[in-house]
């Protein structure tokens with residue numbers, strides 16, 4: 001989702017020498033393949049958008065993949081980019097790396113100030129290591145690395161699987177299928193009370209392009225919308241967008257995750273960047289994309 005959005009943004013901005021690889025063409029966990037790729041292509045600006053990504057269920061049932069794949073991907077890419085003369089590298093962390101009970105809204109300084117949310121600790125530890133590795137390469141080698149911490153993302157290219165997706169795409173799919181089947185209800189995981197922030201992926205891509213041009217510092221930057229909604233509010237908004245008129249049933253036996261996750265984006269906005277796509281319009285556009293791409297969705 002993010003890699004495609006960054007590629008769309010850069011192409012729209014007129015950059016024509018984009019070097020893109022799908023996983024089937026280059027497995028970033030394989031060190032020799034990554035070294036060979038960087039030595040051959042020698043990219044100047046590197047956006048590292050690949051990672052093992054998933055929701056609560058995927059994180060808690062496949063912890064080894066979440067920690068091992070992410071550590072390998074980022075170590076291989078950061079090191080090979082530096083050794084092959086890249087001018088700059090952008091690393092994507094995540095709001096999941098902050099402590100479970102970090103003061104809200106979460107400031108970048110909260111990193112490592114408390115215990116992590118246990119359900120995604122494997123992913124979080126790997127991402128924290130990636131952020132630290134980027135800072136270490138800057139400190140020791142002068143390699144211009146920057147790290148962004150995006151909030152929950154959504155948009156075209158999202159993963160609509162019911163097993164390893166995030167809450168927003170999972171609810172779009174559930175409401176859509178319930179509408180088609182005339183089902184009386186849709187199940188929503190958890191109590192509906194946790195609050196989450198959502199950013200359209202095209203806004204994140206815009207921030208990535210802006211910061212690759214304008215920012216070079218070891219301090220990580222949060223990227224978010226600036227306001228949050230409860231999962232219940234999100235579910236109702238999605239049902240309305242999709243046109244599902246049945247009941248939303250909250251399954252309290254499923255985990256909630258942290259009670260609230262809203263990022264403090266004042267560092268980023270002080271640099272002159274603001275997101276533009278509201279949740280309502282972003283959801284409408286995402287549902288339109290979902291409806292038009294039924295045959296090619298990631299399920």
Ligand SMILES: NC(=O)c1ccc[n+]([C@@H]2O[C@H](COP(=O)([O-])OP(=O)(O)OC[C@H]3O[C@@H](n4cnc5c(N)ncnc54)[C@H](OP(=O)(O)O)[C@@H]3O)[C@@H](O)[C@H]2O)c1
Pocket residue numbers: 001002003022023024026027028029048049050051052053069073092093094095149150151152153154157158159166
């Ligand atoms: N989605 C969010 O809400 C969110 C929030 C905060 C931060 N982020 C960060 O943003 C970045 C992109 O996330 P996303 O939402 O775009 O996830 P995504 O849609 O799942 O994209 C990740 C991409 O990485 C690829 N990949 C995974 N393992 C790979 C490997 N070993 N070699 C090469 N490619 C590999 C995946 O390929 P396959 O599909 O073939 O596996 C997929 O194309 C990640 O760093 C993530 O941590 C995402």
